[in-house]
Amino acid sequence: MRPAEPRAAGASPEVLRIGGRPEHLADTGPADDAGDSEHLTILYRGPLSSCDYDCSYCPFAKRRDSPERLRADRAALERFTGWVAGREHPVSVLFTPWGEGLVRSWYRRAMVGLSHLPHVRRVAVQTNFSCRPDWLAEADLGTLALWVTYHPSQVAYERFTDKCRDLVSRGVRFSVGIVGLPEHLDHARRLRADLPDGVYLWVNAAEGHLYTDAEAAVWTGIDPLFPYSRTPHRSAGRPCRTGDSVISVDGDGTVRRCHFVPAVLGNLYDGTFRRRARPCPLAVCDCHIGYVHLEPTGLYDVFAGGILERIPSIL
Ligand code: SF4
Numbered sequence: 001m002r003p004a005e006p007r008a009a010g011a012s013p014e015v016l017r018i019g020g021r022p023e024h025l026a027d028t029g030p031a032d033d034a035g036d037s038e039h040l041t042i043l044y045r046g047p048l049s050s051c052d053y054d055c056s057y058c059p060f061a062k063r064r065d066s067p068e069r070l071r072a073d074r075a076a077l078e079r080f081t082g083w084v085a086g087r088e089h090p091v092s093v094l095f096t097p098w099g100e101g102l103v104r105s106w107y108r109r110a111m112v113g114l115s116h117l118p119h120v121r122r123v124a125v126q127t128n129f130s131c132r133p134d135w136l137a138e139a140d141l142g143t144l145a146l147w148v149t150y151h152p153s154q155v156a157y158e159r160f161t162d163k164c165r166d167l168v169s170r171g172v173r174f175s176v177g178i179v180g181l182p183e184h185l186d187h188a189r190r191l192r193a194d195l196p197d198g199v200y201l202w203v204n205a206a207e208g209h210l211y212t213d214a215e216a217a218v219w220t221g222i223d224p225l226f227p228y229s230r231t232p233h234r235s236a237g238r239p240c241r242t243g244d245s246v247i248s249v250d251g252d253g254t255v256r257r258c259h260f261v262p263a264v265l266g267n268l269y270d271g272t273f274r275r276r277a278r279p280c281p282l283a284v285c286d287c288h289i290g291y292v293h294l295e296p297t298g299l300y301d302v303f304a305g306g307i308l309e310r311i312p313s314i315l
Pocket residue numbers: 001002003004051052053054055057058059060061062098099100128151
């Protein structure tokens with residue numbers, strides 16, 4: 001999923017109506033962003049860096065992890081979920097593995113286990129969703145959600161849309177996305193036409209790709225929120241929730257404010273991390289999992305109730 005991840009925009013786009021409320025979903029309310037000072041959102045990324053797909057735009061394509069690395073990833077994930085289980089304050093988690101997590105049993109188990117904890121408001125994962133879906137039957141679907149990316153070169157269109165229909169029938173909260181490459185345009189149009197209105201299809205600006213206004217208009221016709229992804233957001237010195245109510249955690253428990261600022265803020269497990277609001281130290285933020293927390297974007301309102309799984313509130 002990683003290279004497929006978002007980019008950002010300076011000006012707030014006009015927010016257009018995307019579709020009707022997803023009928024297959026219960027009203028789960030504002031699960032991940034209710035604004036109370038105790039709530040901690042964690043972006044977790046362990047050592048896992050292998051994937052079963054082979055996307056041309058990804059350095060993790062078809063990479064294999066050694067058995068030792070897989071064991072380390074599993075142990076790190078189990079330590080992390082144990083830490084979350086022991087909290088007395090609300091927590092939300094987004095798993096953002098370098099590779100594909102849900103083909104590994106320990107990620108599926110972590111999703112199910114965390115979904116049942118009363119203080120966990122949301123548990124979500126970025127995934128290609130190549131896995132079988134049956135494990136979802138064990139989860140609390142009021143808490144679990146999926147950020148699914150469609151990779152047209154890796155999975156047949158019908159197979160992918162069958163999986164989306166299956167998720168809808170199960171009542172799973174999920175968004176679907178695609179990288180805004182020219183060769184993906186027909187796939188994206190077809191997908192938007194075939195997905196129910198209530199399933200949000202996001203488009204990420206492709207890494208290093210500059211969009212003319214005409215091209216951007218085409219992609220915005222598919223994803224009304226594409227203007228947020230089109231160009232990086234200026235972030236230097238601006239207030240960002242990361243480091244305070246949102247943190248990035250790796251397999252060792254090392255805490256950073258986000259996946260993009262390397263400075264270490266402490267460790268989750270030894271009590272050395274202290275929450276503190278700080279302005280962004282970087283010039284720009286060009287990834288959705290970062291700039292969604294950048295306060296001037298106003299994206300907590302746009303995605304209220306679905307910040308981690310990237311589902312806008314206007315659905
Ligand atoms: S599906 Fe796998 S290969 Fe494709 S972008 Fe995601 S991690 Fe990379």
